[in-house]
Amino acid sequence: MATNDYGADAFRRMGWRRRLREAWHALFGARPSGAPAAGIAISTSRGALAPAQTLLIEQLIGGLPGPAIVLDRDGRVIAFNEDASAMAPALHRGDPALISLRMPELVNAIRRAGRRREPQRVEFFERVPFDRWFEGFVRPVQLSGGEGGHTDILLMTFNDLTPLRRVEEMRADFIANASHELRTPLAALLGFIETLQGPAKDDAAARVKFLGIMQAQATRMARLIDDLLSLSRIELNAHLQPNTAVELAPIVRQVVDGLQMLARDRGVEIKVALPAEPLTVLGERDELTRALENLVENALKYGAAGQRVDVTLARAQTRAGVVEASLAVRDYGPGIAPEHLPRLTERFYRVDVSNSRAQGGTGLGLALVKHVLNRHGGRLSIESTPDAGATFEMHLPLHTVDSGKTSELAEKPLG
DSSP states (O other), X not given: OOOSSOXXXXXXXXXXXXXXXXXXHHHHOOOOTTSOOOTTSOTTOOSOOOHHHHHHHHHHHHTSSSOEEEEOTTSBEEEEOHHHHHHOTTOOTTSBHHHHOOOHHHHHHHHHHHHHOOOEEEEEEEOSSSOEEEEEEEEEEEEEOGGGOEXXXXXXXXXXXXXXXXXXXXXHHHHHHHHXXXXXXHHHHHHHHHHHHTTTTTOHHHHHHHHHHHHHHHHHHHHHHHHHHHHHHHHHTTTSOOOOEEEHHHHHHHHHHHTHHHHHHHTOEEEEEOOSSOOEEESOHHHXXXXXXXXXXXXXXXXXXXXXXXXXXXXXXXXXXXXXXXEEEEEOSSOOOGGGGGGTTSTTOXXXXXXXXXXXXXXXXXXXXXXXXXXXXXXXXEEEOTTSOEEEEEEEEOEETTTTEEOOOSSOOOO
């Protein structure tokens, strides 16, 4: 490897900081020795920041409501606030921005602001650790110094667009899904209403029969809308990890007690196994309750032929040996064919459409479970053998009360 100013041997003898600087100039435009920096650097800058100026900058950006980063004339990080550190954990004072901010759109905006000395606005998207959208502003700022000197810096501020983007996506999904899934029960309702207003106007027996069907269709629509809204709320907060300690055993008891009537109607016995020690996770109690409720209700509806459902809460380990909480729901019904397993958590995917609708299902239950677990840093595993039942297992990182830390899963959540 060589640069315009150094041979290969000389480059290898450089310190790591100098190598990084030369690599930076190679990426953003090579320059001869002693010439002003090009690319991301602001070439009109003269002099360095005084300690008082640096302190003032840190105090100013520390009071800003969103992420803020300040770069010097060579594109190195001078200061950043806590929100910026949360957005880009790799930020370190003195490091080139290219190392810390690896979004191409943002790097190009920094280059343009430095060259043109004009404010730049850019939007960019991050997938790790989860999907996030940001709006960034890069503004050249000239700080006055003593004896007519000045120092040029770049001020970068950011707005989190994730909630707005999620609202837009959810609105589009809601319209598409609602129009598709609500069409059938709505058409049925309209048909029965027309019949009651016309040929069956004076038929008491038909009126009683049709009103019962209309009530079932209206209930189905209400459940569908409720599931869609619940899924939308969870997705809206998907980028906000819960921080409230929640014990899982009381949730299991609450869900099982609430579904005992359905179990009796289906002739199914629910057996519960709980550990002697409390298992606590960081989470939203209502969301975890809803997720477990969906799994147990599905087992009672679609696995009723086995006449038994097991709900087991236990301490477990990931393949990497990290401790986690395991909450499994097993039925002894007809099971699920292997080709259906990878798609079970898709919205509106059903193994048997007619049976699902007959059971009052909306096709959103497992999608909701997946999104709840993703938000909690967990995952869902599914095992099933035809004619031998199915097991749906929720895996959640344990919250250690003594250390106040949460075990991190070695495996990624379902996407």
